[in-house]
Amino acid sequence: MSTSITRHPKGLYLLFFTEMWERFSYYGMRAMLILYLTKTAMEGGLGFDARQASLIYGFFTGFVYFTPLIGGWLADNYLGQRKSITIGGITMMIGQFCLAAKADPVFLSLGLFLLIIGNGFFKPNIAVIVGDLYKPDDPRKDSAYTIFYMGVNVGALIAPLITGYLAITYGYRWGFVAAGLGMMLGQICYFIILLAPLFSMFWGFLSKRGKNPSIPVKMAMGMILLGLGFVLMLGAVWQRGGDDASVLVKANLLWLLGTYLMHTMGELCLSPIGLSMVSKLSPVRLASLMMGVWMLSSFFANITAGFIASFFVSLGAMSIFAVIAVTSILLGLFLLAVSKWLTGKMHGVK
Numbered sequence: 001m002s003t004s005i006t007r008h009p010k011g012l013y014l015l016f017f018t019e020m021w022e023r024f025s026y027y028g029m030r031a032m033l034i035l036y037l038t039k040t041a042m043e044g045g046l047g048f049d050a051r052q053a054s055l056i057y058g059f060f061t062g063f064v065y066f067t068p069l070i071g072g073w074l075a076d077n078y079l080g081q082r083k084s085i086t087i088g089g090i091t092m093m094i095g096q097f098c099l100a101a102k103a104d105p106v107f108l109s110l111g112l113f114l115l116i117i118g119n120g121f122f123k124p125n126i127a128v129i130v131g132d133l134y135k136p137d138d139p140r141k142d143s144a145y146t147i148f149y150m151g152v153n154v155g156a157l158i159a160p161l162i163t164g165y166l167a168i169t170y171g172y173r174w175g176f177v178a179a180g181l182g183m184m185l186g187q188i189c190y191f192i193i194l195l196a197p198l199f200s201m202f203w204g205f206l207s208k209r210g211k212n213p214s215i216p217v218k219m220a221m222g223m224i225l226l227g228l229g230f231v232l233m234l235g236a237v238w239q240r241g242g243d244d245a246s247v248l249v250k251a252n253l254l255w256l257l258g259t260y261l262m263h264t265m266g267e268l269c270l271s272p273i274g275l276s277m278v279s280k281l282s283p284v285r286l287a288s289l290m291m292g293v294w295m296l297s298s299f300f301a302n303i304t305a306g307f308i309a310s311f312f313v314s315l316g317a318m319s320i321f322a323v324i325a326v327t328s329i330l331l332g333l334f335l336l337a338v339s340k341w342l343t344g345k346m347h348g349v350k
Contacts (some may be wrong), residue, residue: 008144009133016151018085019126023155025092026064026119028163029099029176033057036103036172044171046103051310058306060112065298067120072128072292074121076285081125081132084288088122091115100176111176124291131279131287137348139207141280145272146200199268215277215346216339222270223332229262230325234318243316280349 037053039045048056075084095114098107130148134141167175206212213221236255237243274294282290308320335342 008140008147011133012130012144012147015126015130016148018151019148020151020155022089022092022122022126023152024159025096025155026115027156028159028178029096029115030061031160032163032167032172032175033060037108039172041103044103044173046105046108054310055306056112058303058309060116062299062301062303062306063116064119064123065295065302067116067292068124068295069120069289069292071120071122072124072288072290075125075128075288079121081129081288084121084125085129088118088120088125091118091121093118096176100173103172120292124288124295127275127291128279128287131276136280139212140204141276142203142207142212142273143200145276145279146203146268147197149268149272149275150197199265214339214343215273215349216335216342218269218273220332220336220339222266222268222273223328223335225262225266225269227325227328227330227332229259229266230321230328232259232262233321234325237318237321243318277349281346 034053034057036045037048037056038050040047071084071088075081079087091114095111095118098111098114101107127145127148130144131141134144163175163178166178203212232255236251236259239251239255240249275291278290278294279287308315312320
């Protein structure tokens with residue numbers, strides 16, 4: 001394997017496309033889920049009220065990040081990464097077909113359950129295999145995980161283009177058959193495809209010159225950028241006249257585009273860097289389990305998001321955006337303040 005910073009093993013690009021199609025499947029159904037839950041039977045949905053639908057959505061998106069903890073442990077101790085990925089992929093495929101089979105709470109429950117289980121086997125293990133392509137101290141790992149992470153966003157881009165048409169034209173069943181995610185804004189995806197290779201090259205450029213920021217500093221940057229994105233959303237609420245403004249009053253689209261830009265850059269400083277960090281620091285026999293631990297934060301975050309969404313009207317956008325913005329920026333500054341101490345505890349991993 002070449003030690004060049006700018007070249008990567010061919011296996012990385014195979015994993016890129018594998019992840020891309022798996023994320024196509026996952027995001028394809030997730031974007032349609034709220035609509036599918038709230039639309040009436042005459043419209044092809046299940047007729048849940050908005051509060052029930054938000055909670056179901058929150059618990060589903062939370063638990064898909066809880067099960068990697070279990071799937072990672074099973075892979076480390078019994079199954080191995082490659083077999084776990086196969087099991088996860090097949091299980092998720094069956095789950096999608098259950099959702100497509102019938103607009104019924106039983107098929108809904110079975111389909112979501114299988115998707116949660118399948119994701120637990122798939123998600124942590126494919127990320128570990130990316131790390132296994134490189135030596136533990138290889139400086140290309142950060143850029144490799146950034147390239148790998150592009151697969152997530154390519155899948156999210158093409159999913160709504162295909163399945164959105166099918167869902168609107170032929171019904172939700174055909175959207176699930178195509179494993180479509182529906183309604184993902186093309187500009188967001190174009191939530192990342194444009195910036196990911198730039199960040200990958202940027203980290204590589206700094207690494208060759210010995211100026212690559214430490215992992216804690218990169219993650220602190222991500223948290224601060226996330227908070228700044230929500231500050232822009234406060235600007236959008238202010239332009240509309242506050243929480244009580246008429247729905248006819250619109251904010252400038254540039255607020256939203258700026259938010260997505262900040263969040264995209266923040267995500268690229270945090271998510272792929274976190275995957276790389278876990279790969280570098282985890283003991284070999286516990287690598288998948290530790291990847292599951294990393295994803296456990298998304299389990300709590302998505303469930304919390306479901307509860308917040310269910311109370312969005314009563315709390316108001318201004319309060320929600322303000323709390324998230326302040327919390328994210330303060331946590332980012334705290335992480336920045338302790339970054340040297342954390343780097344010293346990472347056994348030379350940067």
